[in-house]
Structures are given as structure tokens and as C-alpha cells.
Amino acid sequence: MKTFDVFTHFMPPRYFQKFQEVAPDQGMFRRSMQVKPIWDLDARFRLMDEFSDYRQVISLGSPPIETFAGPDLASELARIANDGMAELVARHPERFAGFLAGLPMNNPDRAVEEIERATRDLAACGVQIYSNAAGKALDAPELHPLFDWIHRADVPIFLHPARHERFADYRTEERSKYEIWWTLGWPYETSTAMARLVFSGAFDRWPNLNRHAPSGRHRAVRRRTCRARVGSTW
Numbered sequence: 222m223k224t225f226d227v228f229t230h231f232m233p234p235r236y237f238q239k240f241q242e243v244a245p246d247q248g249m250f251r252r253s254m255q256v257k258p259i260w261d262l263d264a265r266f267r268l269m270d271e272f273s274d275y276r277q278v279i280s281l282g283s284p285p286i287e288t289f290a291g292p293d294l295a296s297e298l299a300r301i302a303n304d305g306m307a308e309l310v311a312r313h314p315e316r317f318a319g320f321l322a323g324l325p326m327n328n329p330d331r332a333v334e335e336i337e338r339a340t341r342d343l344a345a346c347g348v349q350i351y352s353n354a355a356g357k358a359l360d361a362p363e364l365h366p367l368f369d370w371i372h373r374a375d376v377p378i379f380l381h382p383a384r385h386e387r388f389a390d391y392r393t394e395e396r397s398k399y400e401i402w403w404t405l406g407w408p409y410e411t412s413t414a415m416a417r418l419v420f421s422g423a424f425d426r427w428p429n430l431n432r433h434a435p436s437g438r439h440r441a442v443r444r445r446t447c448r449a450r451v452g453s454t455w
Contacts, residue, residue: 225278225318226275227379228278228280229278231260232253233305236301239298239301249385252283260282277317278346279309280381281323286298286299286325287355288355290325291327292331295325296328298323299322299325300338303320303322303323303343307320307345319347320346321345322335322340322347322348324349324350327355330366333370336367340374340376348376348377348378349381350380350381351380352380352384352414353410353414359423360418360421365426368430377432378430380411380415380434382403382406382411382414384403384407384409388402388406411434
């Protein structure tokens with residue numbers, strides 16, 4: 222039986238090099254650096270070889286582009302990333318069934334241009350959007366043209382939560398503890414983003430919006446898993 226993983230992250234070489242140059246050495250940057258199959262193709266293939274008849278649809282790993290790059294640089298990085306993912310799909314079709322485009326969500330006009338280019342010229346099969354656009358809600362009016370285009374083109378949206386360890390559990394603290402920021406924070410982020418879209422009337426305006434929230438499910442937190450992943454270096 223064929224198995225397709227439709228929401229798995231990878232950083233293409235040129236994007237990863239630029240990412241190292243401009244992203245701060247903290248938070249999700251450090252965590253992504255330590256997960257070698259996210260950026261090392263040989264390590265990814267070794268991992269995939271553990272499964273038979275298995276292919277992936279790739280998308281960028283965290284952090285979101287717009288959290289560490291200004292509008293112009295974010296647009297450049299999105300192009301580099303999408304070109305790189307398209308190249309990987311073309312070179313390794315037996316490994317990668319497609320890719321989800323990344324967008325510069327802090328540059329809405331360029332985001333529209335990039336999703337059009339990625340789907341038209343690069344054959345992107347969907348788009349990854351985070352639960353907030355550099356802290357801005359997805360129902361913000363300036364993002365309406367982007368959702369207008371995505372809705373007309375019937376491009377699937379995969380929603381990824383955006384929250385990091387510096388999002389404190391309490392206002393009197395500087396950062397989250399015990400991995401609460403993702404074990405509980407990511408489902409909350411996803412749920413909040415979806416709720417804002419619902420209550421703002423987004424699904425009345427875009428009734429056929431093709432959206433998926435793979436990271437929004439409630440996570441079973443087992444003591445063994447938490448003990449293995451708790452700490453500033455994970």
C-alpha cells in the first residue's frame with residue numbers, strides 16, 4: 222500500500238544557507254538546526270528508507286519566514302524556497318510527490334504574486350500558511366486579496382501553528398516552561414486562527430476555501446515523550 226505524508230518539512234539547500242545567514246540563533250531556528258532530516262537530504266532519505274512505498278509532500282520548516290525577515294527579504298526567501306522545493310520534487314519524484322508553497326505573509330501583495338507563480342510555474346500542490354502573520358490575525362483586511370486568489374484558484378491551505386518558547390505561559394515570566402508553548406500552545410494557536418476565520422465571516426466570503434489543520438489536533442502528552450523533549454536545546 223502506498224503511503225503519502227502530506228505535511229512534512231524540509232529546507233532546500235539555497236534556502237537553508239540563506240536561513241542560516243539571516244535568522245537569529247535562538248528558538249525555532251536552533252531547534253530546526255538540530256533536526257538533521259529537516260535540512261540534510263541524505264539524512265532525510267535514510268529516514269524515508271525505513272518505510273516501504275513511501276512518498277512525501279514537503280513544506281518549509283519553522284520558523285515562519287516573516288518572523289525573521291522584513292517584507293522585501295521575506296519575498297526573496299519565499300522565491301528561493303519554492304524554487305528549491307520544486308527542484309527537489311523534479312529531481313526525486315520517487316521520494317517527493319509535491320510541495321506546499323511558502324509565502325511572505327508580511328508582504329501581502331508579493332504573497333499573491335508568489336502563490337500565483339508557485340502554482341502556475343512550479344506546480345505547487347498547495348500552500349502552507351501559519352496561524353498568524355508575524356503576530357497579525359489571518360482575518361486582517363490586508364490579507365483578503367490573498368485569500369480571494371487562493372479561493373478562486375481552489376488551492377489547498379495547510380495551516381501550521383506559529384508559537385515559540387519566548388511566548389510565556391504567564392505575563393510575569395519571560396518564556397514558556399516544560400514545552401507548554403507547543404504541547405498546548407500549538408493546538409490553541411491553530412484553534413484561535415480557525416475561530417477568527419469562522420467568526421469574522423471568512424467562510425461566508427470564501428465558502429469553498431480548501432483548508433487543513435494537521436497540527437491542530439489535541440496532542441496526547443505522555444511523560445516519556447515530554448521528558449525526552451523538554452529543555453532549551455530541543
